[in-house]
Amino acid sequence: MAKVIFITGGVRSGKSAFAEYYAKQLYQELERSSLYYIASGVAVDEEMEMRIRRHQKDRENSAIKWSTIEIQDDPKLPENISPKQSVILWDCITTWLSNILYITEHLEANARMLEIEKYLVKLKKLFISWKKNDGIILLVSNEILDEPASSYAEANYYRRLLGELHQWIVHYSDEAYEMDYSKVERWK
Template sequence: MCKLVFITGGVRSGKSAFAECYAKQLHQQFERTYLYYIASGVAMDEEMSTRIKRHQEDRQGSAVVWNTIEIQADLGPAEAISPKQSVILWDCITTWLSNVLYKTEELDENGRMVEIEKYLGKLKKQLIQWTKDGGIVLLVSNEILDEPNSSYSEVNVYRQLLGELHQWIAHYSDEAYEMDYSKVKRWK
């Protein structure tokens, strides 16, 4: 059994709780050895520190053992995962992409876009490889595209990249869910 599951929704919509519950179900249902949690959050302010701590406490209080891997931008730590025996939950792609933008912000515009595309290409390649190798992968991301265009070009670049990435993920996903007020809508 291999699959790619996409879970999106607004901030505080319940997507992380849904994803964790679903990952645990898949872990038990398919008798996987490992349950991985890829965390991309960086505690840059008090709100993010609180959110990271809450997510850590939720996993620690769980009846299953989560193997947490932190991936802020570079995918190197993902190579340690044995996908055939694993359920992999990545929370969240939105934060990962913002980390990539932050990491590349000192480059000139052309060089930056080339570097960002390299990161995106590596991400896509890794996701496809995990599923080809029998992994069950759940990706969580925020839905920010309902907002009007920003007066800041950086925000609009981020939204464009995220929208294109979401389309790619949804296309390759076996299942796609949208969360709204802790209610789940399955699109695929």
């Protein structure tokens, strides 16, 4: 049975650094065969481009070899990964969901909701299939639900989807952490 670890926190909270450190530690301690990094961030501006480059450089300079799978432009799920005897770090679920909303925005409202739901169902099925294997999966996401409701319907729809997804993931997780100012709080 796989171990699922959920890590959330605000922007610049230290969650990615914590997740990478924890993934490498588990990879070494448990003598796993593969270490995967699923990247879903999109360089929409200069700051995000610099952050992505920093994460890439950190992995390149690591003493441990990461196998990176990029899913920014096409948020199809990385179904070809077998978590058996692997450690998988996905950074991050928040940007993956943002990418889904972006690529479906041209659809009529009902068709869009159905398409988004298809992605979410596929994601949940993938997590369930991963959980049946002997791997370790670390899922990183952003905590945006502490903010007040937006005056924009799209932002509130996104918050609702993300909140429901977080609850679902935590329910199936073995561990759940929240980062704040590089400090870790374990909730599960």
